[in-house]
Amino acid sequence: MDIGQAYGYCNSSLHESERNDAEALTIRLGGAILKKNMYTRITIVLFIIGLMIAVQYNTIQKPAERDTRDIWAIREELAEEKKRHSTLLADIRSLNDVVGRYEQSEKTNLQSILNETLDRLKQQAGLTAVTGPGVILRVEPAPELVAMGYDIEEISPDLLTQLLNALFKYDAANVAIDGNRIVHTTAIRDINGKTTVNSVPLSSPPFEIYVGTTSFKEAQKMYSSIQASTFIDSFYLDNFNLVIEEPTEYLTIPAFDHPLTNDYLTEGKKGD
Amino acid sequence: MWLPFLGLVFGLALGLLTNIQIPSIYENYLSIAVLAALDTLFGGIRAQLQQVYDDKVFVSGFFFNIVLAAGLAFLGVNLGVDLYLAAIFAFGVRLFQNIAIIRRILLTRLDEKRHKKNKNSIE
Numbered sequence: 545m546d547i548g549q550a551y552g553y554c555n556s557s558l559h560e561s562e563r564n565d566a567e568a569l570t571i572r573l574g575g576a577i578l579k580k581n582m583y584t585r586i587t588i589v590l591f592i593i594g595l596m597i598a599v600q601y602n603t604i605q606k607p608a609e610r611d612t613r614d615i616w617a618i619r620e621e622l623a624e625e626k627k628r629h630s631t632l633l634a635d636i637r638s639l640n641d642v643v644g645r646y647e648q649s650e651k652t653n654l655q656s657i658l659n660e661t662l663d664r665l666k667q668q669a670g671l672t673a674v675t676g677p678g679v680i681l682r683v684e685p686a687p688e689l690v691a692m693g694y695d696i697e698e699i700s701p702d703l704l705t706q707l708l709n710a711l712f713k714y715d716a717a718n719v720a721i722d723g724n725r726i727v728h729t730t731a732i733r734d735i736n737g738k739t740t741v742n743s744v745p746l747s748s749p750p751f752e753i754y755v756g757t758t759s760f761k762e763a764q765k766m767y768s769s770i771q772a773s774t775f776i777d778s779f780y781l782d783n784f785n786l787v788i789e790e791p792t793e794y795l796t797i798p799a800f801d802h803p804l805t806n807d808y809l810t811e812g813k814k815g816d
Numbered sequence: 817m818w819l820p821f822l823g824l825v826f827g828l829a830l831g832l833l834t835n836i837q838i839p840s841i842y843e844n845y846l847s848i849a850v851l852a853a854l855d856t857l858f859g860g861i862r863a864q865l866q867q868v869y870d871d872k873v874f875v876s877g878f879f880f881n882i883v884l885a886a887g888l889a890f891l892g893v894n895l896g897v898d899l900y901l902a903a904i905f906a907f908g909v910r911l912f913q914n915i916a917i918i919r920r921i922l923l924t925r926l927d928e929k930r931h932k933k934n935k936n937s938i939e
Contacts, residue, residue, distance in 0.1 A: 582871050586860070587823035589878050593853045594824040598831020600846050603838050 670727040670800045674718050677760040678795035679767050681707075682787040684750035689783045696783055698739045699749065701732045703782060707775055708732070711755055714769040718756035718797045722746045725800040742802060749784060756797045763791035844893075845886040848903050852881040855907040858914040865921045881907075 613621070645657055666672050685696040708726065711719055719726040724741040731742070738745040757763040770788050779786040838846055856878040863869040885903045892899025 583819050585871060585875050586820040589823075589853075589857070589875065590820045591823040591827040592878075593850070593857060594827025594829075595831045596827075596846060596850045596853060598828045599836050599838060600843075600850050602831065602835055603840070603843055603846070606835075606837065 669804065670718065670725050671804070673796055673799045674756055675794055675796045676717075676756050676758070677763040677791060677793050678718075678754060678756040678797070679763050679770070679791050680789040680795065681753040681755065681770070682750055682785075682789065683753065683779065684785050684787060686780060686783055686785045694783055696749065698734075698737065699746065699784060700782060701734050701739050703778060704732050704739065704741075706778070707753075710770075710773060710775065711753075711766075714766050715757065715762055716755045716766065717758050718754075720754040720797045722751040722753070723798055725798055727800045727804070729805060742800070754795055754797045756795060760791065760793055767791050844900055845889050848885040848889050848900055848907075849882045851904060851907045851911070852885040853878060855911050855914070856881050858911055858918065862914045862917050862921075865918060 642657075642661060646654070649657060663672070667674065683699060690696060704721065708719060708721075721732075721741045724730075724744055726741070731740075733740060735743070735745070740746065755763075755766060757766055767788060767790065770786075776786050776788075856874065859877065860869065860874045863874070885900075885907070888903050889900035892902075
């Protein structure tokens with residue numbers, strides 16, 4: 545409209561016919577500009593509508609997860625992460641150590657260092673026998689219940705799994721149940737009524753659970769922890785006595801003697 | 817003609833790609849604002865088809881309706897009366913009415929066109 549008025553003002557001194565022409569042009573021009581303006585406004589409005597609909601859609605589809613933890617839970621999580629952090633740092637240091645040694649003896653005795661690494665990895669995977677401090681747990685039928693004529697049944701896999709979880713929670717390094725070393729793929733389950741570890745049926749009670757720890761102090765701690773836990777009661781409910789022997793300095797935990805299956809492991813990409 | 821449509825598509829794409837979210841407490845307000853916006857849009861289309869379209873009315877109606885709807889919802893929340901239902905009802909009814917009118921106008925136009933074509937072919 546403004547432009548149209550401006551045109552009109554400029555043309556006031558022209559002849560009548562020319563002025564008429566100019567006015568017609570102005571109106572047409574003004575109309576075009578008006579129409580263009582209208583389209584721009586409608587476009588802006590539609591843009592806003594689109595944006596609003598999209599935001600609404602986003603909000604409905606993926607509601608932002610609310611953090612409902614209180615300070616205490618967050619602190620605990622932080623402590624957990626801190627612990628992870630320190631273990632990772634320790635790992636990095638030991639790996640750096642290995643790298644340093646590799647570099648130092650690049651040509652001289654690479655093989656021996658490789659062997660060393662291989663041994664260490666084997667030990668971690670549970671493929672070698674380990675001797676060190678530890679605690680022996682003995683599972684035996686409760687004698688008074690046997691005397692009363694109770695049937696002593698197989699130990700339940702669930703109970704054994706729970707015990708194992710607790711042992712690892714108390715920082716057990718290596719565990720063997722009735723001579724079967726526990727590795728990361730070990731399955732404890734019921735096969736045809738027989739409780740098996742690594743698919744090997746357990747000998748009927750009494751049998752022993754060897755728990756290896758990193759130090760004698762840890763072994764003592766482990767001893768007290770199991771004493772204080774409810775496992776003795778839990779085993780007694782299943783007609784077993786859980787006997788916890790005093791920690792020893794030298795406990796040999798046998799190696800895992802089956803082939804390790806790693807169907808689902810794949811080689812990681814370099815640099816990952 | 818395609819420019820407004822492009823604006824809509826652009827707005828949708830921007831919103832979906834940037835993944836903007838609003839806090840769930842404001843969800844109600846936004847939903848009502850969307851409804852008000854849609855109502856205004858269809859009202860505008862209807863007015864255009866009836867040749868009574870006015871730019872000022874359209875743009876001012878768009879913003880005013882959104883603000884009014886959100887304000888009403890806000891007032892309702894604070895008074896403990898579900899006033900946003902009133903807005904939803906009003907806008908919903910008007911939306912349907914507008915769409916019905918648009919449909920009728922388009923149908924009439926289609927009929928006229930066909931009529932003309934028939935006339936031409938007869939001549």
